Amino acid sequence: LTMSGPSSVWFGVGFDATSMADAPYTIIVDGEGTVSERKLANHAPGVLLNSTITVLSNTITSDVRTVVMQRTLNDDDMLQYCAQSG
Numbered sequence: 348l349t350m351s352g353p354s355s356v357w358f359g360v361g362f363d364a365t366s367m368a369d370a371p372y373t374i375i376v377d378g379e380g381t382v383s384e385r386k387l388a389n390h391a392p393g394v395l396l397n398s399t400i401t402v403l404s405n406t407i408t409s410d411v412r413t414v415v416m417q418r419t420l421n422d423d424d425m426l427q428y429c430a431q432s433g
Contacts, residue, residue: 350376354412361387372396376414380405 352358356378361371368389375383382400387393403415 348374348418349413349415350374351411351413352376354378354407354410358412374400374416376412380412380414382414382416 350358350360357375359373359375361373363369364371367387370387370389370393373385373387373393375385377383382398382402384396384398384400385393386396399420400416400418403417405412405414407413
Protein backbone atom coordinates (compact mmCIF):
# COMPACT_ATOMS: atom_id res chain seq x y z
CA LEU A 348 0.00 0.00 0.00
CA THR A 349 1.37 3.42 -0.95
CA MET A 350 -0.05 6.66 0.42
CA SER A 351 1.00 10.20 -0.43
CA GLY A 352 -0.04 13.48 1.14
CA PRO A 353 1.24 16.72 2.61
CA SER A 354 4.52 16.30 4.49
CA SER A 355 3.71 18.39 7.57
CA VAL A 356 0.07 17.54 8.42
CA TRP A 357 -1.87 14.32 8.85
CA PHE A 358 -3.59 12.45 6.04
CA GLY A 359 -5.33 9.11 5.85
CA VAL A 360 -7.50 6.67 3.98
CA GLY A 361 -10.59 4.82 5.18
CA PHE A 362 -11.84 1.49 3.88
CA ASP A 363 -15.28 -0.08 3.44
CA ALA A 364 -17.28 3.11 4.07
CA THR A 365 -19.22 5.72 2.14
CA SER A 366 -19.54 8.15 5.05
CA MET A 367 -18.03 8.82 8.47
CA ALA A 368 -21.12 7.25 10.06
CA ASP A 369 -19.89 3.89 8.71
CA ALA A 370 -16.96 4.09 11.22
CA PRO A 371 -14.29 2.86 8.78
CA TYR A 372 -11.02 1.06 9.40
CA THR A 373 -8.50 3.80 8.63
CA ILE A 374 -4.77 4.19 8.13
CA ILE A 375 -3.50 7.58 9.32
CA VAL A 376 -0.10 9.17 8.67
CA ASP A 377 0.54 12.06 11.07
CA GLY A 378 2.59 15.19 10.38
CA GLU A 379 5.74 13.47 11.70
CA GLY A 380 5.26 10.42 9.46
CA THR A 381 4.03 8.04 12.16
CA VAL A 382 1.53 5.49 10.82
CA SER A 383 -1.42 4.35 12.91
CA GLU A 384 -4.57 2.31 12.37
CA ARG A 385 -7.90 3.42 13.77
CA LYS A 386 -11.53 2.39 13.80
CA LEU A 387 -13.03 5.85 13.35
CA ALA A 388 -16.21 7.08 14.97
CA ASN A 389 -18.72 9.41 13.33
CA HIS A 390 -16.60 12.58 12.85
CA ALA A 391 -14.43 11.59 15.84
CA PRO A 392 -11.00 9.94 16.30
CA GLY A 393 -12.52 6.61 17.36
CA VAL A 394 -10.33 3.79 18.66
CA LEU A 395 -6.61 3.23 18.10
CA LEU A 396 -6.07 -0.35 16.87
CA ASN A 397 -3.07 -2.65 17.30
CA SER A 398 -0.72 -2.11 14.38
CA THR A 399 -0.76 -4.59 11.49
CA ILE A 400 1.26 -2.28 9.21
CA THR A 401 4.97 -2.49 8.42
CA VAL A 402 6.41 0.73 6.99
CA LEU A 403 8.83 -0.06 4.15
CA SER A 404 9.75 3.54 3.33
CA ASN A 405 8.79 7.07 4.34
CA THR A 406 10.13 9.82 2.08
CA ILE A 407 9.49 13.53 1.49
CA THR A 408 9.97 15.19 -1.89
CA SER A 409 8.81 18.76 -2.57
CA ASP A 410 6.64 18.83 0.59
CA VAL A 411 4.89 15.56 -0.34
CA ARG A 412 5.28 12.62 2.03
CA THR A 413 5.06 9.16 0.45
CA VAL A 414 4.74 6.17 2.75
CA VAL A 415 5.08 2.65 1.38
CA MET A 416 3.82 -0.04 3.72
CA GLN A 417 2.64 -3.62 3.78
CA ARG A 418 -0.06 -5.28 5.74
CA THR A 419 -0.38 -9.04 6.02
CA LEU A 420 -3.99 -10.01 6.35
CA ASN A 421 -4.60 -13.08 8.46
CA ASP A 422 -7.53 -14.42 10.45
CA ASP A 423 -6.41 -12.72 13.68
CA ASP A 424 -6.31 -9.32 11.95
CA MET A 425 -9.82 -9.83 10.58
CA LEU A 426 -11.09 -10.87 14.02
CA GLN A 427 -9.62 -7.69 15.53
CA TYR A 428 -11.27 -5.56 12.83
CA CYS A 429 -14.61 -7.33 13.25
CA ALA A 430 -14.44 -7.05 17.05
CA GLN A 431 -14.04 -3.27 16.71
CA SER A 432 -16.90 -3.01 14.19
CA GLY A 433 -20.43 -2.22 15.15
